[in-house]
Amino acid sequence: MQKPILVSGIQPTGRLHLGNYLGALKNFVSLQNTNKYECFFFIADLHSMTEEFTPKEKAKQIIELAADFLAVGLNPKKATLFAQSAIPAHNELAWILNTMTPMGELRRMTQFKDKGGDQETANVGLFTYPVLMAADIILYDAKFVPVGDDQLQHLELARTLARKFNSKFGKTFTEPQPLLTQTPRVMSLDEPSKKMSKSRPPGCIFMDDSPEEIHKKVMRATTDSESVIRYDIQTKPGISNLLRIYSSLSGELIPDLEKKFAGMNYSELKIGLSNLISNYFAEFRKNKKEILKNKKGIISALSAGNKKASKISAEKIKKVKTKIGLI
Ligand code: AMP
Ligand code: TRP
Secondary structure, rough: OOOOOEEEEEEOOOEEEEEHHHHHHHHHHHHOOOOOOOOEEOOHHHHOOOOOOOOHHHHHHHHHHHHHHHOOOOOOOOOEEEHHHHHHHHHHHHHHHOOOOOOOHHHHHHHHHHHHOOOOOOOOOHHHHHHHHHHHHHOOOOOOEEHHHHHHHHHHHHHHHHHHHHHHHHOOOOOOEOOOOOOOOEEOOOOOOOOOOOOHHOOEOOOOOHHHHHHHHOOOOOOOOOOOOOOOOOHHHHHHHHHHHHHHHHHOOHHHHHHHHOOOOOOHHHHHHHHHHHOHHHHHHHHHHHHHOOOOOOOHHHHHHHHHHHHHHHHHHHHHHHHOOOO
16 A cells, blocks of 8 residues: 655754754654655745755755754664755746636735745745645655645645645646644744744754753843743743743653752753754764765755655646646
8 A cells, every 4th residue: 555645844044953853854854764655855946946046055055954854863774864956846837737727815824924024025935835845745655744734734735736726627636734833933032032043043943963062052031020930821832932941852741841940040951952953963963974074975965865755746747637637
């Protein structure tokens, strides 16, 4: 029996952070390792072109993200790892879906609004971004898509478009479902009302930060004046975020952490957390350094995945075109 298909992508826009890890990447690895799914993980390089870049920078970001994938434990023998831009069918399907997507639906997308997409000078790619994302997913008939909660609205569009195509042209696509982790939204350490993002560097822990950098950022994390270590997202968003991160990395439940840290002060929690993060990613840092020494190895891992994804998606797009009447 064919295993359920699982697809997800990450944009190569710079170093990955704790939000990317706890919201998505950690799940990629554990889902891959269950051996229950046919997994496709890709570098969303076309999506990343909606932000400013230089060619040199982009090439480096793609290699770095591929190294991140490998260093964290994604395994080309267990999952298909590929680059979106190497697979023409993503764009072909995106165009077809573009012709079925009302502008109003795209204008409502919060990511589009947040990125200032409605301005005259914004690139059109930002507007049609969710349509390409829908194509990425339904092209492989993904049943599951592991993502952070900021992508849920985009995923809903993918479902809508799959349904719309099926009802217009006959059953062709699977409707995908999101898979969230226990931490679908990691908050910024310095501003716990905002999500962790590399655009807010002081509150953002990168997966390959040195122990010193991790320590500095965690010790400066915003807390409150109560001096009691307990979980309360409303009145103590900073401490609650730290507890959540602690819990996700250590596997301890939050009530157990409240007991463990009872009577201690905030800096004791922060020191504990900073050591935990440093140790947790020690192997990743080492692996990444090693993997980056062999760029040829990275490129050949990607080419193998590109080949496999090309073959599968070319067959699918052929079927799609036949359904539409494109001969
Ligand atoms: P991106 O870097 O935008 O391609 O995001 C890669 C993945 O990380 C997506 O699944 C996002 O939803 C997820 N992600 C990004 N930031 C966060 C965050 N602060 N908390 C949880 N997940 C996140
Ligand atoms: N938009 C996603 C993000 O910013 C990246 C992405 C592109 C993606 N295509 C996808 C994620 C398909 C899941 C499935 O995180």
